[in-house]
Amino acid sequence: MxxxxxxxxxxxxxxxxxxxxxxxxxxxxxxxxxxxxxxxxxxxxxxxxxxxxxxxxxxxxxxxxxxxxxxxxxxxxxxxxxxxxxxxxxxxxxxxxxxxxxxxxxxxxxxxxxxxxxxxxxxxxxxxxxxxxxxxxxxxxxxxxxxxxxxxxxxxxxxxxxxxxxxxxxxxxxxxxPHDARDADKGWLSGLAADHDRVHQAVGMIMAQLGVGADEALARLRGDAFAQGVTVLEAAVDVVSHRRRFDSR
Incomplete structure (x- = not known):
């Protein structure tokens, strides 16, 4: 329809x-x-x-x-x-x-x-x-x-x-x-914040590995995620867990 x-x-x-x-x-x-x-x-x-x-x-x-x-x-x-x-x-x-x-x-x-x-x-x-x-x-x-x-x-x-x-x-x-829904141990917002922090951490690691700015590092992370067929959060977790690097080492 x-x-x-x-x-x-x-x-x-x-x-x-x-x-x-x-x-x-x-x-x-x-x-x-x-x-x-x-x-x-x-x-x-x-x-x-x-x-x-x-x-x-x-x-x-x-x-x-x-x-x-x-x-x-x-x-x-x-x-x-x-x-x-x-x-x-x-x-x-x-x-x-x-x-x-x-x-x-x-x-x-x-x-x-x-x-x-x-x-x-x-x-x-x-x-x-x-x-x-x-x-x-x-x-x-x-x-x-x-x-x-x-x-x-x-x-x-x-x-x-x-x-x-x-x-x-x-x-x-x-x-x-309500305030209790924002509680760090109970709230769904805390989970979103943790996901956001992982992406920021991955961007920071890529910046250090490649010597590029934040926008370039985020673009690299997004491009890598798309190439692998995963979400940008999943790609970020790989970077933070040291399973993925963006330099030659």
Whole structure:
């Protein structure tokens, strides 16, 4: 089904006040009894249920790269990790601008020109459209909600409203986490921080090995990860564990 198509008769599925209310009810039902750490993944699942998309992922802004927080499934998780590894893709554009990116058909020349490697890889997984929405605002964008569809097309006005509602709920959930969810021993945020630290440590080691700056070292790490078919975090772990060096020794 193409995003925006109605499965039963040509009008926007669930459009109107009643449809919006049903979306709010579905979000509430999906989050019922959820622990703070479960909210992002639950919302990704709700997004797939409410919208004509096949997958959803959420990533948080990091100093050097976005950090994947949750996904609706393995393919969505892989696409989020791919964008982090490449340093390219709709997610990165949203993080730079704070504005949504609605790539209605990745097979179009303009998408291939903007994100050549990401587009090639995404099309290879069967994804044809990506809708990336900011978490936060244009002034303060804390992350992205990325929606993936196997069919090209646009989101209708109602579907876009629902997608923005989901992004708003996701932002609120991240901002309003109780303090115990941030506890170093309990919180999922501590795991993300540890992942981020490993990447920074690997970048520092590559800088020392090659005598290059931080941007060059991160580019080398990303290129190595892509060449090996692993995530940038997995490549960083190899560097930190001394299983991979970037000099001749």
């Amino acid at each position: 193409r995003p925006g198509d109605d499965p039963g008769g040509g009008q926007d599925r669930g459009a109107g006040t009643g449809g919006y209310a049903r979306a709010v009810g579905a979000i509430a039902a999906g989050l019922r009894d959820a622990e703070p750490a479960q909210v992002p993944e639950r919302l990704c699942a709700v997004a797939v249920d409410l919208l004509p998309v096949d997958g959803a992922s959420v990533s948080l802004r990091g100093d050097s790269m976005p950090l994947q927080l949750a996904a609706s499934g393995a393919r969505a998780a892989r696409l989020a990790q791919l964008q982090a590894t490449l340093g390219d893709g709709p997610c990165h554009h949203v993080l730079k601008t704070g504005a949504p990116v609605l790539a209605r058909d990745l097979a179009d020349d303009d998408c291939a020109d903007r994100w050549p490697v990401f587009v090639q890889q995404a099309l290879g997984t069967g994804v044809r459209a990506v809708y990336a929405l900011p978490l936060g605002s244009t002034a303060v964008c804390v992350g992205t909600l990325d929606l993936y569809s196997g069919s090209p097309g646009v989101l209708s006005a109602h579907q876009m409203h629902v997608a923005l509602l989901l992004a708003g709920v996701m932002t609120g959930a991240l901002m309003d986490l």
